[in-house]
Amino acid sequence: MFELDVATRHIKSRRRQTLFSVIAVSLAVGIIIIFMSMMGGYTSILIDSTTENQAHITVMPKEGEDYIHLYHGLENHIYDLEGVEGVSSYFQGEAALQYKHNAEGVLLYGINPEDENRVVNRDKYMLAGEFTSIENPGSRIVLGYKLAKNLDVGMGDSVTAQIPGAEPIDFTITGIFQTGTPLDETMAFVNIERLQDLYRSGDVITGMGIRLSDPYASEDLANGIDRETSYDAISWMEQNAEILTLLETSEGMVYFFYIIIFGISGFGVANVLIMIVMEKMGEIGMLMAMGTSRRSIMLIFLLEAAILGMMGVVVGCILGYVASAAIAAITIPIPPEMYFGMDHLPVVIEFKNFITASVFAMVINIIAGVFPARRASKMDPVEAIYSV
Amino acid sequence: MSEKYIIQIKNLTKIFGDGVEIKALDDVGLNIEQGEFMAIMGPSGSGKSTLLNQIGILDTPTSGTILLDGVDVTKMSDKQRSVTRNKQLGFIFQYHHLLPDFNALENVMMPLLINGVKRSEARKTASKMLEEVGLGDRMKHRPNQLSGGQNQRVAIARALVNKPSIVIGDEPTGNLDSKASDNIYELLRRLNREHNQTFILVTHDKRMAAKTDRTIQLVDGKICEDSRNGNDD
Ligand SMILES: Nc1ncnc2c1ncn2[C@@H]1O[C@H](COP(=O)(O)OP(=O)(O)OP(=O)(O)O)[C@@H](O)[C@H]1O
Ligand SMILES: [Mg+2]
Numbered sequence: 001m002f003e004l005d006v007a008t009r010h011i012k013s014r015r016r017q018t019l020f021s022v023i024a025v026s027l028a029v030g031i032i033i034i035f036m037s038m039m040g041g042y043t044s045i046l047i048d049s050t051t052e053n054q055a056h057i058t059v060m061p062k063e064g065e066d067y068i069h070l071y072h073g074l075e076n077h078i079y080d081l082e083g084v085e086g087v088s089s090y091f092q093g094e095a096a097l098q099y100k101h102n103a104e105g106v107l108l109y110g111i112n113p114e115d116e117n118r119v120v121n122r123d124k125y126m127l128a129g130e131f132t133s134i135e136n137p138g139s140r141i142v143l144g145y146k147l148a149k150n151l152d153v154g155m156g157d158s159v160t161a162q163i164p165g166a167e168p169i170d171f172t173i174t175g176i177f178q179t180g181t182p183l184d185e186t187m188a189f190v191n192i193e194r195l196q197d198l199y200r201s202g203d204v205i206t207g208m209g210i211r212l213s214d215p216y217a218s219e220d221l222a223n224g225i226d227r228e229t230s231y232d233a234i235s236w237m238e239q240n241a242e243i244l245t246l247l248e249t250s251e252g253m254v255y256f257f258y259i260i261i262f263g264i265s266g267f268g269v270a271n272v273l274i275m276i277v278m279e280k281m282g283e284i285g286m287l288m289a290m291g292t293s294r295r296s297i298m299l300i301f302l303l304e305a306a307i308l309g310m311m312g313v314v315v316g317c318i319l320g321y322v323a324s325a326a327i328a329a330i331t332i333p334i335p336p337e338m339y340f341g342m343d344h345l346p347v348v349i350e351f352k353n354f355i356t357a358s359v360f361a362m363v364i365n366i367i368a369g370v371f372p373a374r375r376a377s378k379m380d381p382v383e384a385i386y387s388v
Numbered sequence: 389m390s391e392k393y394i395i396q397i398k399n400l401t402k403i404f405g406d407g408v409e410i411k412a413l414d415d416v417g418l419n420i421e422q423g424e425f426m427a428i429m430g431p432s433g434s435g436k437s438t439l440l441n442q443i444g445i446l447d448t449p450t451s452g453t454i455l456l457d458g459v460d461v462t463k464m465s466d467k468q469r470s471v472t473r474n475k476q477l478g479f480i481f482q483y484h485h486l487l488p489d490f491n492a493l494e495n496v497m498m499p500l501l502i503n504g505v506k507r508s509e510a511r512k513t514a515s516k517m518l519e520e521v522g523l524g525d526r527m528k529h530r531p532n533q534l535s536g537g538q539n540q541r542v543a544i545a546r547a548l549v550n551k552p553s554i555v556i557g558d559e560p561t562g563n564l565d566s567k568a569s570d571n572i573y574e575l576l577r578r579l580n581r582e583h584n585q586t587f588i589l590v591t592h593d594k595r596m597a598a599k600t601d602r603t604i605q606l607v608d609g610k611i612c613e614d615s616r617n618g619n620d621d
Contacts, residue, residue, distance in 0.1 A: 002501035009489035286485040289446060290499045290546075291474020293467055381446045386437075388483055 003296050006287070007303035010276055017272040018308065024268030025312020025365065026319055028261045029357045033320025034327065036353035039254060041328075041346030043247055050240055053179055055088070055119050055209025056218040058239065059225060060232040067204035068231065077229075078210060081221065086118025086211040091195045091204070096162040097143075097188065099151040106147060106188045108161070110195025119209040122177065122189070128155050129175030137193040142175035144184035166198050262360055266368035269308055273301060273372035284376050285384025298377040305369025306362070313358045320357065324349050393455075394553055394586050395420040395443060400452035402438050402609075412438040413449070414609035422553065423584040425577060427597040430606035436590045439606065440556050443588065444477055445469045457553065474503050478547030478585075480557035484539040486531040492518060492542045493527040499550045517545040521575060537568035541575065548579060557589040561596065573599055 011018050059078070061068050068074065071089055078087050091110035096103050113132045117123055122131045127145050134140045141159065153159055158170045171190065178184055196203060212218055218235035225233035237244060277284070284297060328347035395418070402413040412435045420426065428436050441447040442454060445461045454461050456476060464472065473479075486495045493514055500510035518527055521541040531539050540560065547555055557576070561569035573596055580587050589600070597603045598617060605613035 002498065005490075005494075005501070006487070009487070013489045282483075282485055283487055286479075286481075286487070287498075287502075288470070289444065289473060289479045291470050291472075291502050293470040296502075382441050385446070385481060385485065388485070 003299045004303055007300050007307060010280065010300075010304055011307055014272075014276060017275060018311075021269045021272040021308045022312045022315060024265040025309055025361055026314075026316035028265035029313055029316025029361050030319030030323060031261060032258050032357045032360075033317065033353055034323050035254065035258070036357065037320075037324040037347045037349050038327070038345065039251065040348035040350055040353065043251075044348050045346040046243065046247065049181075050243070051215040051236060053120060053181060053183075054236050054239070056212045056215050056236050057210040057222045057225070058234050059208040059210065059229075060234065061206065062230055063232065067201065067206060068208065069204050071205050071208065074229065074231070075208065078208070078225065081224075083212045083214060083217050083221065084210060085213050086115065086209075088112065088115040088119040088209045089192070089205040090116070090207055090209065091192050091199070091201070092206045093163065093195065093199055095164075097147070097151060098160040098162060098168075099153045099157065102151045103162075104147055104150050105186075106143070107186055108163075108195060109187065109189045110192035111189055112192055113189070116189075116209075119211040125177040125179045127176045127178045129173070131175055131177070131189070133174035134189055134191045137191045137197070139169065139171045139194070140174040141171035141188055141190050142177060143173065143188035144186070145176050145178045146185040147188065148173070148176050150185065161198075163198050166200075169198065258360065262364045265312070265361070266364040269305060269312075269365050270368040270371060272308065273305060273369055274375070276304065277301065277372045277376045280376075281379065281384045282388035284379055285381045285387070288379070288381040289385060294377040297379075298373045301373035301376050302366060302369045305365050305373070309362050309365030312365070313361050316361065317354050317358060320354070321349065392421060393419045394422040394424075394457055396453075396455040396458075397443075398453050398455075400439075400442060400454065401450050402435075402442065402447070403450045411609050413442070416452070416609070416611055418604070418611065418614075420586060420588065422586055423580070424602060425580045425587045425600050426589070426602040426604065427600040428588065428590045428604050428606060429592070429594075429597050434606040435609040436606055437558050438609075440558050440588065440590055443554070444479060444556050445473055474499060475550060476552050476554060478550070478552040478555040480540070480543055480547045480555065480560040482559040482562040484531065484536075484543040486539055486542055486546070488531050491528050491530050492523060492534065492545075495531070495542055496545045496549050499546060503550060514545070514549055517549045518542070520579070521545045537564055537571065540564060540568075540572055544572070544575065544579075548583070548585070551583070552585065554586045554588070557587070559590050559592065562592070569593070569596065 059068070059074070075087050075089060078084055088111060093108050095106055095108045097106050113122070113135050117131065129142065131142055134142055148154065151159060153173060155173055155176065157173050159173065160168050160170050162168050212221065215236065219237055222233040222235040222238070225231065287297065324347050327345055328349070331344060397416055397418040400413055400416040401411065404410045404412055416439065428439065430436050438447070442449055445464070449462055456472065461469065461472060487498065490498070493511065496514035496517055497510040500513060501507070515524070515527060518524060521544055523538060523541055523545070526534060526538060534542065561572050564572065576587060576589070577599065579585065591597055601617055603615050603617060604611055
C-alpha cells in the first residue's frame with residue numbers, strides 16, 4: 001500500500017493545512033454532537049413528562065354520547081389486556097370555585113385516588129396534604145397550587161363549588177399539588193362518587209385513563225380497544241400529535257442545519273486538498289511516470305481526505321463529549337415551575353449521536369476529497385512533470 | 389531482424405494545439421538497439437522532449453507507431469501504459485523530481501512498491517542500487533539534505549531500480565555544473581555497460597554527446613542527422 005505511505009507523508013508534511021482541516025471537521029462534529037445531545041435532552045424531557053403526566057390511553061364515550069355507562073365491565077376487560085398497569089375511570093365536569101370575592105373556572109375531576117395514582121402518580125406532585133384524602137365520598141378537594149394562589153386559599157380552607165344545575169356546595173381543601181404544567185391553574189380533584197351525585201348522573205363516567213408499561217405500545221393498544229369496544233380510545237401520541245409533529249419538524253430543520261455545517265467543513269477539507277494537489281503537481285507527474293495508475297493517484301488523495309476526516313472526527317467526538325458533559329453539569333437559575341421543574345439543561349449524551357455525526361462527517365469528507373482526487377488523477381503526466 | 393531492436397519508431401507525428409497547429413514531430417522513423425547509449429541533440433523547440441515522452445509513453449502520438457520490445461505501445465490502455473512505464477522504462481528529468489517527504493532510500497524503493505514488491509525486499513534492492521550510484525552513506529537523507537548532484541544520483545538509482553530495459557533522460561545534467569555532469573555521465577555509462585540497458589539522453593552539451601555511441605540531431609521535428617561516434621567498445 002504505497003498509496004497510504006504517500007498520503008500520510010503528504011499530511012505529515014503539511015502541518016498548517018492539516019491543522020486547519022482538522023479544526024474545521026472537529027468543530028463541525030463537536031457542534032453537531034452538542035446540538036444532538038441538547039435536542040435529545042429536550043425531546044426526552046418533553047416526552048417523559050408527557051407520558052408521566054398523562055394517561056397513555058384515554059377512553060372516551062361512543063360517538064354522540066356523553067357518558068360511558070356500565071363501565072365496570074370495560075374496566076375489567078382493559079385491566080386484563082397485556083401491558084396495562086393501571087386503569088382509572090373519571091367523571092369530569094366544569095365548575096367555578098369561589099372563595100370570598102375570588103372565583104375561578106376549573107375542571108373538576110372525580111376520581112378514585114388509588115386508581116388514579118396507578119395511571120398518573122399524583123402523590124409525587126403533592127405540595128401539601130394527601131392525594132388519597134379524597135378516597136371516601138366527602139366534601140374534600142385537592143387542587144393545583146396556582147389555582148390556590150389565585151383564589152387566595154390554603155390547606156383547610158373551604159371553597160364553594162358552583163356546578164351548573166346544582167346547589168352551591170362547599171369543599172374543604174385537603175391537598176395542593178404542583179406539576180409544573182398549566183394544569184396547576186385549572187385542575188381540581190374530588191371523589192368520583194361525590195361528583196356523580198352532584199351531577200345526578202348515576203354510576204357513569206366521562207372517560208377512562210390507562211397506563212401501560214411501554215408508552216410506545218399505546219398506539220397499537222388504543223387501536224385495538226377502538227376496534228373491540230366501539231368506544232373512542234386515544235393514545236397520548238394522538239393527543240399530543242401537534243407537539244410531536246413540531247418536534248419532528250424541528251428535527252428535520254436541525255438536520256438541514258447539520259448539512260450546512262458539514263458542508264462548510266467539507267469545503268475546508270476540499271480546499272486543503274486542492275492546495276496539496278496543486279503543490280504536488282510535479283510529484284503526481286513523477287508518480288505517474290514511475291507507473292502509478294490513475295486509480296492509485298485517486299486513491300492517494302481520497303485516503304488523505306479520509307485521514308484528515310478521521311483525525312477531525314476523533315477530536316470532534318472528544319470535543320462534543322466534553323462540551324455536552326460540561327453543559328449538563330451547569331446548574332441554571334430558572335424558576336422551577338418553568339421547564340418541568342428542571343434545574344439543569346436537559347442533555348442526553350447518546351452513543352448513536354457520535355456514530356451519526358462521525359459517519360456523516362466521514363461521508364462528507366470523502367465527497368469533498370473526490371473533486372481534488374479526480375483532478376489529480378486526470379492530470380496529464382507530461383504537463384505535470386514539466387510544470388516544475 | 390526486428391527482434392534486434394528494442395525500440396522501433398515508424399512515421400511518428402505529433403501535432404500540438406487545435407487553433408494554431410504545431411508539428412512537434414514530423415514523420416519520424418527510428419530504430420534503437422538493445423544496450424545502445426545514445427544522445428538526442430537539437431535546437432530548443434525541435435521536439436526532443438516530445439520524442440522522449442513518446443518513447444516513455446507519457447504522451448500519445450497524433451499518428452505513427454512505437455514498438456517497445458515488439459509491442460505497439462500506441463494501442464495500449466491506460467493501465468497497460470502504467471505497468472509498462474513501471475517495469476520497462478526508467479525516467480530521469482532535468483529536475484530530480486524526488487518525493488520531498490521521503491528519504492533517498494524510500495524514494496528509490498517507490499517504483500518497486502508501485503510494482504507490488506514486498507517492502508523488505510524493496511529495501512534490500514533499493515539500498516544496493518543506492519550503493520551502486522555511490523550514495524550508500526546517504527540513504528536516510530531527504531532531498532533537501534542532499535546536493536543537486538547527489539539528488540540526481542538518487543533519481544538515477546530510482547530510474548534503474550526496477551531493471552528497466554530502456555532509460556530515458558531529458559537533460560539529466562542540465563541543472564548541474566560541468567564536473568558534476570561529467571560524474572553523472574560516467575555513472576550512466578558504467579551502468580549502461582554493466583546492465584546492458586538502453587539509454588536515450590537529451591542534451592545540449594556537445595562534449596557529453598560525443599561520449600555516447602550514437603547521436604541524433606533533431607530539427608523542426610525531423611531527424612536530420614544520425615551518426616555513430618565510435619565510442620563503442
Ligand atoms: N503541450 C504542448 N502544447 C503545445 N505545444 C507544445 C506542447 N509541448 C511542446 N510543444 C511545442 O512542441 C515543440 C517541441 O517542443 P519540445 O518540448 O519537444 O522541444 P525541445 O526540443 O525539448 O526543446 P528544449 O530544448 O527547449 O527543451 C515546441 O514548439 C513546443 O512549443
Ligand atoms: Mg525539452
